[in-house]
Amino acid sequence: MKRPPIYGLLAEFDTPTELVTAVRKARAAGYRVMDAYSPFPIEELAEALHFHDRRLSMIVLGGGITGGLVGYLLQYWTSVVEYPLNIGGRPLHSWPSFIPVTFETTVLFAALSAVLGMLALNGLPMPYHPVFNVPRFALASRDQFFLCIEAVDPHFDREITRRFLERLDPQSIAEVAH
Amino acid sequence: MSTPVLEARRDSRPPVIAPGHTFETVTDRISRVVLRRGTPRGWIVGFALSFCLMMVLFYSVAALLFRGIGIWGINQPVEWGFDIVNFVWWIGIGHAGTLISAILLLLKQEWRTSINRFAEAMTLFAVACAGLYPVLHLGRPWLAYWLFPYPNTMGMWPQFRSPLIWDVFAVSTYLTVSLMFWFVGLIPDLATLRDRSPSRIGRGVYGILAMGWRGSAKHWHRYETAYLLLAGLSTPLVVSVHTIVSFDFAVSVVPGWHATIFPPYFVAGAIYSGFAMVMTLAIPIRKFYNLEDFLTMRHLDNMARVMLATGLIVAYGYMMETFMAWYGGNPYESFMILNRFGGPYAPQYWLLITCNVVIPQVLWFRRVRASIPALFVVSLIVNLGMWLERYIIIVVSLHRDFLPSSWGMYSGSIYDWSMFVGSIGLFLSLLFLFIRYLPMISIFEMRTLVPGAEVKEETP
């Protein structure tokens, strides 16, 4: 009988050290499409997964520059071009007065791009994800550490991969249904 | 592991987390406050009292909308009174949260972890209270959207050479960024609550708010980047907000307002009052919820030190204003100072000096910093002192300015007081709701302080 296809295999560990070691070994064994789950950020984990993403910094930089330009040009255009008013004899283009608002819009746009960029790159909000089908995965937000080798990995094989994971001495192994 | 920028010294002071905790106990202990069945009686009583105070605020606002701002004590020549005093006071209090979260994060100070969530929430609620006053002071608050630049049929635009419009941008940016900072910090903990909530509604609500967070290493990586970037952005932002508030006064030419020291002196005062408020709130809460393991004496000691340092900067500000008023030889400036020292508001001035400069000097003593009742009393005194400081700056400068024929006196009306007390009710009500429904200490960050959280490298 053909079993239904699965999303991947999920192994559970007790400590961050075990998880990082497991990820390193899985990498060494040739697995590439996998993800690790932990209740708090672990610097070494991204390194072990060879995962680097510098796009967010660039997005924030772009957001900040845009915000600064928008803020300054808005003030210039409204105060000099569209609605010129003499205020206490100050020049129409009072650049010192325009700095505070320019600063605020720069920060506002940069911060918005940091948050929205982070969510977009992470694909959040995500109403459904297969890993939640494993009951023990609820502990990923408490005290347990998980490694999921996904079925789309070219090296993935239900039996071989399961045996590989067993050798890593996990707390439990579960099949992740789609 | 990265080393802290400050305080890397191996010392004998109390630790930032009591020994014996694991990922499990940290998670359960903090989330229990939110997820427990039934609500403690103390919470109900506290919330009921705050709610009553909040109703006082709502009643006063309704009266104000109905009858106009004439019900306040403001009149020529003192056109700014309690409303602006309270605005500056609240916004100052709202500085500690972002400061603790952002600057101490950049400085890699572990002790921030137990107080940052709580302080950020405090920031949000304080800024919300602050924002109320200038809007109500508009007279026609329902037209507050005129403050924002948008194309309109009147063909008008905001006047960007006025510091009051800078304030609009600064406060709204600050509120937005603080909210995002707070919410981003909450996402992983919302996921924890989602996974642990015993009720269906809880799972649903926390689940929607957690947006499907699953603790993926790739997500954490970007999350950490975003959080650090937000911290880097918030640090200058928090300084800019009170700087711009100080510009409201300083770019004018009113004696007592037009002083170049105002920006750093206002920022220091804001941090001073903000830390005082964090302490005022943290001391009863840690007691009531038995959180002494996470909010240790180390935290209180550090906060007391920050208060002492910022308090001295504020004192420096008073000294420089006085010296320059004499040195500059401007008769209006020197009159303003003499009027503070010996004019009709002299009792308030000397009370301010006592509260802000004299009494906090007891924090030099280690024994005072280790005594919870003493710290609590000092923090209350500083809160009072910082309120008086804004009262003196605003009222004393306005009530006797350049034209003696236009001098006058000011005092708050019953509505000024009811609004002030009511805004404390609003603040506390929001705080009670926060404590009940969201984890007041960042659970995931506390996990990183547990001894087992470090990845041990195998020795080859």
Place this chain on the structure above:
Amino acid sequence: MARLDPTMPGLHLAPDHVFVRVQRVAGAVGAGAILLCVAGALLNPAAFFRAYLVAYLFWFGIALGSLAILMVQYVTGGAWGAVVRRVLESGTRTLPLMAVLFVPLAFGLPYLYVWARPEVVAHDALLQHQRIYLNVPFFLVRAAFYFAVWITVTHFLNRWSLAQDSRPEPRLERRLEMLSRAGLMLYGLTETFAAIDWAMSLDPHWASTIYGILLMGGQGLAAFAFVIPVAAILARRPPLSRIITPDQFHDLGKLMLAFVMLWAYFSFSQFLIIWSGNLPEEIPWYLRRIQGGWLWVGILLALAHFMLPFVVLLSRDVKRRPRVLALVAGMLIVARFVDIFWLVRPTQGSAGLELHWLDFVTPFAIGGLWLWVFVWQLGTRPLVPVNDPCLPVMEAA
């Protein structure tokens, strides 16, 4: 963990170290420049004193800034400060030299300060009002008092730190911290009034309450901008190469960036407030600093003192590479000089930017001497405060 014995060899500045050569060159250049200065002082005393004050305040800023940063580090802790402690300490031990170099100024007060000219004071109501503060004897007494405070604090900080090398005692640690707390308060007061006396009173009709803080920020920046290149050079060889890591440069770079931003914040706040107020007793101070060539100096400052270093220092990689970071710091040192020049030099009544050849000689005269003393002091003690509790764990030799 490998704690080093303070008596072991190799902890001191090696006799063939590049700094020893720097010292020789600095001594020679300084001596030559001093001769030129003496000639200049005889030919044109007014020009000499103006140029001398600028150069003096510049080098003085590094020395006093080092003292402030040293005390801040004792109060707050942090490994970044422990690895450069001996550099900062050597910087503070140049303060006696600065006290000696203050003496020539005492002879030039009427050339520099209008309040020291009785014929001007006689016709100026404000100067008469200020006379009980701005008069020659009291000015000198105050200066003596400031130096007494700074040198006393310096003396004990250095003495206890050296004592710590031979015996690690919590008592000493605690004493250093206590003295630093009190010292920082004294610093805040003395530095403020020194700034008012020596620089702000050049234009006694102008008063700005932020002035002391503005110069404090500048001094802190000067100290970081000086310490970073020195540390980068020292880090190439033992003993510092064994304790200093990119992490410490990263922290130093962050702190330098913080001071760059602080300086811009203080300077812009002062400008915006005075520009907006536009009062007749305040705005001329800025008008003098934007007329003629001075405008370009101001624009140069905005670029080299803030925008360029700010953008470059945002990068994490720059902060972690000692060589690049030292280059940025070097630019900031030059910018510090330009800032002092812009603050101090235009006051004396000239219409535009008028340079005198002495403006270029005095910084080398004082600087040569200062660097000579600095390297001499650096060589007198181990380069690593071996028992410092903030010191990062040392790699085995």
